[in-house]
Amino acid sequence: MRLDKYLCDALGATRKEATKIIKSGDVEIDGVVVKSGATKVKDDALVEWQGREIGKPGPRYIMLFKPDGYVCSHEDGFNHTAFVLLDEVKMENLHFAGRLDVDTTGLVLITDDGQWSHRITSPRHKCEKTYRVWLSDPIGEDYAEKLAQGIELRNEKEPTLPALMEVVDKDENELLLTIVEGKYHQVKRMFAALGNKVEHLHRERIGDIELDETLEPGEYRYLTQEEIDSIWN
Ligand code: URA
Numbered sequence: 001m002r003l004d005k006y007l008c009d010a011l012g013a014t015r016k017e018a019t020k021i022i023k024s025g026d027v028e029i030d031g032v033v034v035k036s037g038a039t040k041v042k043d044d045a046l047v048e049w050q051g052r053e054i055g056k057p058g059p060r061y062i063m064l065f066k067p068d069g070y071v072c073s074h075e076d077g078f079n080h081t082a083f084v085l086l087d088e089v090k091m092e093n094l095h096f097a098g099r100l101d102v103d104t105t106g107l108v109l110i111t112d113d114g115q116w117s118h119r120i121t122s123p124r125h126k127c128e129k130t131y132r133v134w135l136s137d138p139i140g141e142d143y144a145e146k147l148a149q150g151i152e153l154r155n156e157k158e159p160t161l162p163a164l165m166e167v168v169d170k171d172e173n174e175l176l177l178t179i180v181e182g183k184y185h186q187v188k189r190m191f192a193a194l195g196n197k198v199e200h201l202h203r204e205r206i207g208d209i210e211l212d213e214t215l216e217p218g219e220y221r222y223l224t225q226e227e228i229d230s231i232w233n
Pocket of ligand 1: 099100101102104184185186187188189201
């Protein structure tokens with residue numbers, strides 16, 4: 001695809017705007033400044049504008065390290081929306097593929113591909129999510145078994161589906177919990193039902209997609225093709 005067309009599609013720019021951006025000398029393909037809109041962009045090329053990667057035209061798939069204090073919705077009125085952390089065009093097309101509470105940190109996936117996010121959020125597909133959990137009180141000896149059997153939550157007809165718990169650090173009350181549902185405040189409610197309290201919650205994994213260790217809180221990157229495809233497995 002020509003570079004000017006690539007920028008139009010990826011940034012939602014007009015042909016005139018794309019030409020101006022390219023002429024400014026701020027656009028690089030694989031690290032080389034390119035000043036002609038006619039330059040061909042190969043499928044695997046890295047296109048950058050002012051040092052920032054421009055996602056490929058087409059659906060966008062983003063992993064964000066959500067910090068504490070941001071909500072996973074467009075508007076809240078009290079807290080910042082996590083969308084302010086994204087430097088993206090056509091923000092109104094993006095949505096969260098599964099939300100985190102305002103005080104939960106970690107992996108959030110953001111996309112404009114509704115079928116892809118449905119695959120993650122639909123209860124039918126039982127997509128695994130792994131959380132690192134810090135509890136205020138010691139981890140009960142019977143927790144793993146009870147979580148594997150299913151927990152009765154208040155105001156829910158069915159018990160939770162089997163969840164896998166692994167103790168990480170007994171002295172710090174730290175554990176990993178993998179669940180296949182996404183009920184409202186699910187992890188916090190599960191431990192409340194066991195008589196404990198979640199002090200901090202951090203999501204590390206959704207399906208086969210793990211939070212990139214090189215990301216700092218508030219940073220994001222585009223998913224690799226392998227990560228995108230893994231959701232369909
Ligand atoms: N469970 C919760 O309780 N909160 C989250 O943010 C995610 C899962």
